[in-house]
Amino acid sequence: MNATSNMPSAPDFTRDLEIVAPLTPRQIFLRRARRHRGFLFGAGVILVIAALALLAPLLAPHDPYAQNLISRLQPPVWMDRGAWDHPLGTDQLGRDYLSRLFYGAQFSLLIGFTAMVISGFIGTSLGVVAGYFGGRVDLIITFLITARLSMPIVLIALAVAALLGSSLTIVILILGLLLWDRFAVVARSKTMQLRDADYLMSAKALGMPRWRIILTEILPNIMDAVIVVATLEMAHAILLEAALSFLGLGVQPPLPSWGLMIAEGKDFLLFEPWLIMIPGAALLLLVLAINLLGDGLRDISSPEARS
Secondary structure: OOHHHHOOOOOOHHHHOOOOOOOOHHHHHHHHHHHOHHHHHHHHHHHHHHHHHHOHHHHOOOOOOOOOHHHOOOOOOOOOOOOOOOOOOEOOOOOEHHHHHHHHHHHHHHHHHHHHHHHHHHHHHHHHHHHHHOHHHHHHHHHHHHHHHOOOHHHHHHHHHHHHOOOHHHHHHHHHHHOOHHHHHHHHHHHHHHOOOHHHHHHHHOOOOHHHHHHHHHHHHHHHHHHHHHHHHHHHHHHHHHHHHHOOOOOOOOOOOHHHHHHHHHHHOOOOOHHHHHHHHHHHHHHHHHHHHHHHHHHHHOHHHHO
């Protein structure tokens, strides 16, 4: 008999091992997002406010433009003389404050998002062109960025609004044409980091056109940083619109802008402070949520978070 047949066989450790498939980039992003409390809070608040804005015609208990001087300055339901017919009270013209708050979310989100898209398109385009081509093109665009950064944005917006008039379209165009500098700086920096990468050199060697390299190779790789800037600039645009409306050069009555609601309630600050506190709290919550969302996107997409 063979002596080796009585020896115990070596344990097979491979049976206990499981082959784990690598996570896709989307799964990695979702896993990090679920662990980031600021990102979850910001995204949740924005979704709620966006839903209230979209469903305002269904949720608003009254017409936001209907005036009733008999019930003017009715306090919210948690104060004395408050009634459930107007849960957040009425303004100085008897308009339902809750309805105006819902419709005001539409204008705030519309102005912030549209201004962000316009400024993002301008700034990203200039930044990518400057970072990719360099040379004199970079010098010219850098001069434009420096000139824009040297201008006080609030004063320029006030001057332009005073000259051209105040309307929803004018406010969106003013903000969109003034908030592109951060997009340009970030896009230029990221493009300069990528233009000498091996895959771009290979694309050039294969004879790929420059416009195709920019659209298919550079833009997808800088979009993470651009999206973070976009969230911050959207919050910036909403605050600037509120400031312009507060000064009387933004959205004009009777549109229910949150900044305009604060401006209309400033005359009653000592006697009816809730006229300012309610739209002010809504504006604070929206801007805070957008900033938390942007900070969360930055943390989740940063190289340090991937390790």
